[in-house]
Each structure stands twice: as structure tokens, then as C-alpha cells.
Amino acid sequence: xxxxxxxxxxxxxxxxxxxxxxxxxxxxxxxxxxxxxxxxxxxxxxxxxxxxxxxxxxxxxxxxxxxxxxxxxxxxxxxxxxxxxxxxxxxxxxxxxxxxxxxxxxxxxxxxxxxxxxxxxxxxxxxxxxxxxxxxxxxxxxxxxxxxxxxxxxxxxxxxxxxxxxxxxxxxxxxxxxxxxxxxxxxxxxxxxxxxxxxxxxxxxxxxxxxxxxxxxxxxxxxxxxxxxxxxxxxxxxxxxxxxxxxxxxxxxxxxxxxxxxxxxxxxxxxxxxxxxxxxxxxxxxxxxxxxxxxxxxxxxxxxxxxxxxxxxxxxxxxxxxxxxxxxxxxxxxxxxxxxxxxxxxxxxxxxxxxxxxxxxxxxxxxxxxxxxxxxxxxxxxxxxxxxxxxxxxxxxxxxxxxxxxxxxxxxxxxxxxxxxxxxxxxxxxxxxxxxxxxxx
Numbered sequence: 162x163x164x165x166x167x168x169x170x171x172x173x174x175x176x177x178x179x180x181x182x183x184x185x186x187x188x189x190x191x192x193x194x195x196x197x198x199x200x201x202x203x204x205x206x207x208x209x210x211x212x213x214x215x216x217x218x219x220x221x222x223x224x225x226x227x228x229x230x231x232x233x234x235x236x237x238x239x240x241x242x243x244x245x246x247x248x249x250x251x252x253x254x255x256x257x258x259x260x261x262x263x264x265x266x267x268x269x270x271x272x273x274x275x276x277x278x279x280x281x282x283x284x285x286x287x288x289x290x291x292x293x294x295x296x297x298x299x300x301x302x303x304x305x306x307x308x309x310x311x312x313x314x315x316x317x318x319x320x321x322x323x324x325x326x327x328x329x330x331x332x333x334x335x336x337x338x339x340x341x342x343x344x345x346x347x348x349x350x351x352x353x354x355x356x357x358x359x360x361x362x363x364x365x366x367x368x369x370x371x372x373x374x375x376x377x378x379x380x381x382x383x384x385x386x387x388x389x390x391x392x393x394x395x396x397x398x399x400x401x402x403x404x405x406x407x408x409x410x411x412x413x414x415x416x417x418x419x420x421x422x423x424x425x426x427x428x429x430x431x432x433x434x435x436x437x438x439x440x441x442x443x444x445x446x447x448x449x450x451x452x453x454x455x456x457x458x459x460x461x462x463x464x465x466x467x468x469x470x471x472x473x474x475x476x477x478x479x480x481x482x483x484x485x486x487x488x489x490x491x492x493x494x495x496x497x498x499x500x501x502x503x504x505x506x507x508x509x510x511x512x513x514x515x516x517x518x519x520x521x522x523x524x525x526x527x528x529x530x531x532x533x534x535x536x537x538x539x540x541x542x543x544x545x546x547x548x549x550x551x552x553x554x555x556x557x558x559x560x561x562x563x564x565x566x567x568x569x570x571x572x573x574x575x576x577x578x579x580x581x582x583x584x585x586x587x588x589x590x591x592x593x594x595x596x597x598x599x600x601x602x
Contacts, residue, residue, distance in 0.1 A: 180205035187211060187293045190222070193276060193286025197223075200278055200286040206247075207274040211293040213356070213399050216322045217267040222288040227278070229258030240287060243273040245400065259284075268321045269356070269399045298324035298395075306331060306414035312346065312396060312407030319346075319407050321357075323398040326366070330391045331414035337387040338426065339394075343409040346398065349378040356400040359408070361385060362393040363430035363533065369463065372428055372533060386415075388430035388531055420446040424534075427452055430463075432531040439524045447487070448517040455536035458515050465501045468527035473500035478528065483516040491516075 180194055180203065191207045193200045209217060219242065227238025235257035243250035244267050256262045265272075272291070303310060310327050313319045331337055339361075347357040355376035362370045364387070375382040385392075392412070398405075419439070422431060431448055450458060460482070469478055476499035485491040513536075521528050545557045553575040 182207050184209045184291070185211070187215075188291065190288060190290045191274065192288045193226070196286045196288055198285065199283035200276075201283075202278050204278070205276040207276070208246075209272045209274075209291055211270050213270055214296055214322075214324060214397060215270050215293045216296055217270070217272050218292050218294060219265040219267075219272065220290045220292070221262045221264065222290055223285075224256065224262045224287045224289075225259040225284045226276070226287055227257045227282075227284065229260060238278045238284070239276075241275045241277070243275070245269050245271050245273070247273050247275065270322070296322040296324050298326050300326045300328065302328045302330065303412070304330050306335075308412050310394065310410045310412065312409075315407040315409055316343075317407075318405045319398055321398045321400060323396065325396040327394040327396070328391070329394070329412050331412075333390055334416075335390055335414045336417050337390065337392045338384070338413045338415050339387075339392065339410055340384040340413075341381040341408065341410045343406070344375075344381050345378065345406045346396075346408060347376040347378050349380075350376070352376060357398040357405070358396075360395045360397075362395075363387050364389045364391055366393040366395075372430065373535065383427035383536070386424050386426045386429040388432040390414075420444065422446075422448045424448070424450050425452060427455065427536040428534065430531065430533045432529060433519060434521065434524060434529060440526075442524055444519070444521040444524050446519055446521075448519075449514070450517075450534055451514050452536040453513050455513055457537040459535045459537060460515075461533045461535075463531045463533060464529075466527045466529040468525065469521070469530055470498075470500045478521050479519070480530065481518045483518065485514050485516075487516045487518060 182191065182205075184191065184207070189209075191209075194203075194205060195201070211217060224240075226240055227235065230236075235255050237257065239255050239257040241253060241255045242265060244252040244265075250273075252268070254263075254265065270293075274289070276287075299313075301310075308329070310329070313323060313325060329337055329339075346359070347355055352358070352374055355374070358374055358376035359382065360374045361372045361382075363372055364370055372385060373383070394410075396408075419434060422433065424431065429450070433446065433448060434444055452458065471478070476497075479497055479499045481492060481497045483491045517532075519530070543559050545559065546554060549555070553573065555571070555573045557571050
């Protein structure tokens, strides 16, 4: 009996009464102050927010607020519902009286209710329930050697909420080059604040395969070359803005030299070696990345074949990275890898050129490796003070990139405490006096 009662209680949404209340759960009930008793004079706000990718459905359980509309206007007490926030609503509705109010569905992951009471008469108010639901994703598959991908309804504004998945697959043995013709989905805000954005994935739709997240209102996303014949692009839209005509991109199927690879797009993913005909051969190959107008090239290692570094002590198989040309001067010694342990996300200081040389003896498909690269095109190194007090300062130096900040150096500096410094000064003075008197005949 107790278990049944707990199950019934668990199925009832949380109820929040009072004024100026925020809701973040998947479902709940909001009530006017003192409901079901008479409410007071005043203004109350109810803010509802659920995770991105979800929308809200509003169901009125009871409504009796003020007098009915006159000339299609609420002149007394009323409830106004905003699709979004009060400051930038996508739509809004105002209700009053004891009319049968309509249930509502949001186009974003937020809704706001404003309850205004300024009349001398009092009523029992309202009770409203909200539920959140997933915005279904529409999946589209593109095949062939050439194609155009577009946001929904392009060049007309896209609808919100919206979720689209684009799967691009070209013939086996080829890779994909993706470029952009048009991109206008969001104001120019930091990626962390984006409500409308795209995410690009290489080979698989997994978090570790994400190349970048992009939403900037006045720039095109960086073009990209894949490591395989499959790319995924996701598009999420949760709010309407003046910049919502959408995007248009072009993909092309291209061939790639399987040993000596050259790549010039600002972002890319590379898997090497990737040709079955190389089985049991000894390989000495190169990857050249040459990007104009960039300050840094960032390498991120994704995976290593389990037999690639099978004998690290001899360094027979290795990956060497050159900051520019392939010579001893430009070799970054710390980036000559003979084992997986020293492979990390690495900023390579190069204006526009790096070379990756790899030696693999007796190649098989367990000796592959894959990495992503991204060219950072900001022109100035930025400084961010992460922590500071009277003694220490923690500084982060970074470049701004379309997908977020790329940290290139972190420094922590601390000063000697004043009391400790004074102690050392006294010791030095004392030793000097002793030494001086010791030398007097």
C-alpha cells in the first residue's frame, strides 16, 4: 500500500506557489499566490526553463483572474505568457476574466508568466501545469560526389525549435571537403551562449569526434576536410533572431594521397595510413598542413592503433612533428612520439605550415593513427586572469577560435609574503653587522 502511494505521489508534478518563482524541472505546477484562496494585489513572475533541445507545453487547470476583456483588451487583472523571456519574447498572449484559456506550446526551451493584479476586487486566481518534451530531430542522408546542404526552409527563416542531423557519405576510399556559402543563424555571441548552432563530426556522431561547434553571426564556419568518407553535421535552433535565414554548405568528394598527404583547409581530420595495399610494407610518409592567415595550428590526437607503438624503447615506429620545414632545426623534439603517453592536444607555433612525418615498419591495420587539426585565425594573443589575490596571480593566454578559446600557455606567479620578506631583510642586515664587527681589529 505504501509503495503504491509513493508511486502515485511520484507521478504528481511539483507544485510551487507564491510570487516570483523559477522552474527548471521537466514538469511542474504554478499557482497564483494563496491559491485556491483569493490572491493579493501586486505583480508576480514565473520563469520556466528546461534544457536545450526541449520545448514546453502549458495546460491551464483553473483560470479566474479579473474581469473579462473589453474591446479585446484586458483592462484589469491579467496573466501574460511569453514564449521565451519578457525581454526578447518570440510570441506572447494575454488572458483575463474567467474565460476558457487556450493551452500553449513554446518554440524555445523557456517561457515566462507575468501575473498582474491591480484591482480592488479579488479572485481565486489560476493553476497551470507545464510539461517538457523532446524536439524530434530530422535526419537527412546525402550521398554522391557533390551536394548542397541547407538549413530547413533556406533561404527562408528556419522554424524553432528545430533539430536536424545531416549525414554525408561519399564513395569508399574518398574523403569529404566541406565549404560554406552562407551562414546566418545567430547573433555574434560566444559559443558558450549560443542558442542556435551547428556541430561538425568526423566519421562518427560521437562527442570525441566533434571537430567544432559554431554559431557566429558575422563569419562563415571554417572549411573542413574529413579523414574518411563520412561526416555528420547537426543543427540545433532554440530561438528566433533577426539573423535566422540559415546556412548553405557545399560538400565535394575528393581523393587523397594515402602516404604523402597535403591539406590546406582551416580544419581537418586525418587517418594514416589508410590503404590496405600497404600491408606488411615499411612506410616513411608525410602529412603537410599549410594554412594561410593563421597564428597557430592545434593538433588533437584522437586514436592510435594498438600495435603502432609496440616497441617504444627502440622508437622503431614514431611520429615526428616539424614546426615548418622537415629539417633538424624545425623538429620539435618533445613531439617525436614513440609511445601514446606523450600524445596530447598540442599548440604548434607555426605561422601557416607544419609537417607530420611517420615511420611504420611492417604495416597492418592495427598500426593506424588519427588526429584532428584546427587553424586558429585570431590575430592577437588574449590574456585572462583566472585567479588573483595579494600574493598570487594565475594567468591564461589564449587565442580566440570559432569553436572557443584555445589555451596556449598558463602561468602562475606568486610574490613572497611581506612578513617573510621583512624577515629575510633583517637576517641580511644582522649578518652584515656581525661580519662588519668581526673584521674590526
